[in-house]
Amino acid sequence: MTPITATEKSQAARGLAGVADVLRQVATGQLQLNEATLLSALARIENASAVIERIDAPVVRKLLALEKTDNENCRVYYRGTNGLRYCYQLESRQVFALFTCTAQGEPSIQLDVAEYAIDYAPGSDCKTASAFRAFAQRHGCEAEQE
Structure with a gap:
């Protein structure tokens, strides 16, 4: 630019x-x-x-901290700095959507993935974690590590 x-x-x-x-x-x-x-x-x-x-302003994304992976429901849960719970849910083959969650952990409101960054992708070898790691890498979801 x-x-x-x-x-x-x-x-x-x-x-x-x-x-x-x-x-x-x-x-x-x-x-x-x-x-x-x-x-x-x-x-x-x-x-x-x-x-x-033409102004090259940095994009500030909200940071989410890894909580857990729910392989049964194809979800990866994160916690925001605001205390809210979020989840990435597998929507179709290799595509995850980001949602805010209800108190029970159910997806509620869909959000724009580009506005959020994750601290870490899940490290387990379950199917959901593996698929999410690939998704996160393709979409640049991980925050810059200092």
């Missing part, structure tokens, strides 16, 4: 500030919204958006 220059960053900030000013004037009745004003504002937003898309 190409880093943004200070000039580009400044132009994007001025562009967004200009859009905010135009919208403020329209909202207070100081400026009438017409096609030219709207097109100008949209162009400023598009230019700023192009710069923002």
Whole structure:
């Protein structure tokens, strides 16, 4: 990804500030919204958006700590730093889905796997653990070890 220059960053900030000013004037009745004003504002937003898309910000994923593997139900359980229980459940051949769990350990709400990282994959040799290790490796689920 190409880093943004200070000039580009400044132009994007001025562009967004200009859009905010135009919208403020329209909202207070100081400026009438017409096609030219709207097109100008949209162009400023598009230019700023192009710069923002190039920002290489690190993705912060929520860390989950390994709890146990449930081979019978094809699940691998983790605990979040928030105290909640999560599980990866085998959905189809070599594909796991991540869920929050009920107090009884049942999958509840499906989550985006990309937003979470695991501390460790299970080390046992059961079928579920083996399949999950392969899945975790393919999907980059493991957190960076320091």
